[in-house]
Amino acid sequence: MNSTVLNIKNVKKSFKENEVLKNVNITVKTGSIYALLGANGAGKSTLLRIVTGLLNSDGGKVTIQDIDVANNPVVAQKSFSFSSQNTTVDGVLTGYENLHLIAKLRHERYPRKIAETLLDKFDLTEAKNKAASTYSGGMRRRLDLAMSLVGDPEIIFLDEPTTGLDPKSRQELWNTIKEMKSQGKTIFLTTQYLEEADYLADQIGFLREGEIVANGTPDEMKRLAGADKLLLVFNNHQDTERALNLLESYSPINRADCEISIDLDEEIKTTLDVLNALTTKKIELKTFKMITPTLDDVFMTLTKG
Numbered sequence: 001m002n003s004t005v006l007n008i009k010n011v012k013k014s015f016k017e018n019e020v021l022k023n024v025n026i027t028v029k030t031g032s033i034y035a036l037l038g039a040n041g042a043g044k045s046t047l048l049r050i051v052t053g054l055l056n057s058d059g060g061k062v063t064i065q066d067i068d069v070a071n072n073p074v075v076a077q078k079s080f081s082f083s084s085q086n087t088t089v090d091g092v093l094t095g096y097e098n099l100h101l102i103a104k105l106r107h108e109r110y111p112r113k114i115a116e117t118l119l120d121k122f123d124l125t126e127a128k129n130k131a132a133s134t135y136s137g138g139m140r141r142r143l144d145l146a147m148s149l150v151g152d153p154e155i156i157f158l159d160e161p162t163t164g165l166d167p168k169s170r171q172e173l174w175n176t177i178k179e180m181k182s183q184g185k186t187i188f189l190t191t192q193y194l195e196e197a198d199y200l201a202d203q204i205g206f207l208r209e210g211e212i213v214a215n216g217t218p219d220e221m222k223r224l225a226g227a228d229k230l231l232l233v234f235n236n237h238q239d240t241e242r243a244l245n246l247l248e249s250y251s252p253i254n255r256a257d258c259e260i261s262i263d264l265d266e267e268i269k270t271t272l273d274v275l276n277a278l279t280t281k282k283i284e285l286k287t288f289k290m291i292t293p294t295l296d297d298v299f300m301t302l303t304k305g
């Protein structure tokens with residue numbers, strides 16, 4: 001399915017003279033993962049609060065499954081859940097009780113069954129009768145995600161879901177998020193981690209100075225940081241100089257001591273031609289490698305200035 005589930009159009013928001021969101025436009029396809037990237041204070045949480053009907057915007061429109069969130073918050077809220085940065089988990093209650101309570105609040109017919117099923121699905125059955133305050137950070141986040149699935153929402157909003165988690169717990173949570181997608185859910189998450197957006201997202205938006213300044217797939221975003229490069233490392237300055245002259249037609253860049261990089265447009269052909277040319281002229285390489293721009297490079301490019 002490829003229909004639009006979420007449409008954010010010309011959304012604006014200021015706090016007094018602080019114009020946080022100037023004009024935000026985003027569309028999200030059903031069954032996809034959208035990652036909203038932005039630096040600290042870029043306005044990611046503010047946007048999420050507007051999109052989920054917790055905060056009024058100063059202009060623009062948000063529709064979820066064609067329902068206007070501002071005009072019909074109660075109807076719209078039936079189709080999504082929202083996990084904010086402050087998890088909704090109650091530490092005094094057990095994992096089971098947390099889920100049971102949410103299921104009852106959502107007027108589910110079989111709250112016990114839902115709690116048990118979700119505990120099992122999120123690998124929390126063993127800890128189900130322990131107070132959530134005794135859970136590790138990763139377990140709390142998993143419980144929080146489990147709670148966000150009560151009521152079988154179409155779209156799940158996650159505000160910085162892995163902030164503060166250790167690498168193992170982060171990987172586990174990423175797996176869980178991917179699994180949610182494979183079950184047909186749409187996920188909209190905010191993150192400061194480029195690696196996270198790269199790993200999870202089908203579509204990424206960069207929020208900067210109140211606007212989405214770039215939008216695309218992880219690969220499209222990486223291309224914004226320039227072409228792949230071939231990095232050549234030589235044993236000495238003499239070889240480096242000879243190589244710079246020999247490869248002049250490739251516009252080589254002398255990046256560092258004894259290091260040259262070349263932009264690769266037709267990757268394999270260029271690489272082979274360059275290596276052949278060096279071999280023919282007996283210019284010895286210490287090592288070489290291909291460098292692909294990362295999302296970090298894009299982030300640095302887009303947040304400059």
Ligand SMILES: Nc1ncnc2c1ncn2[C@@H]1O[C@H](COP(=O)(O)OP(=O)(O)OP(=O)(O)O)[C@@H](O)[C@H]1O
Nearest residue numbers: 015018020038039040041042043044045046047192
């Ligand atoms: N209720 C509020 N009253 C006044 N200013 C606010 C309010 N909420 C947010 N802001 C301001 O709006 C700006 C964006 O904040 P927001 O929390 O949306 O950013 P963020 O991108 O989510 O940042 P972080 O990654 O640090 O959570 C900040 O300058 C913040 O101080």
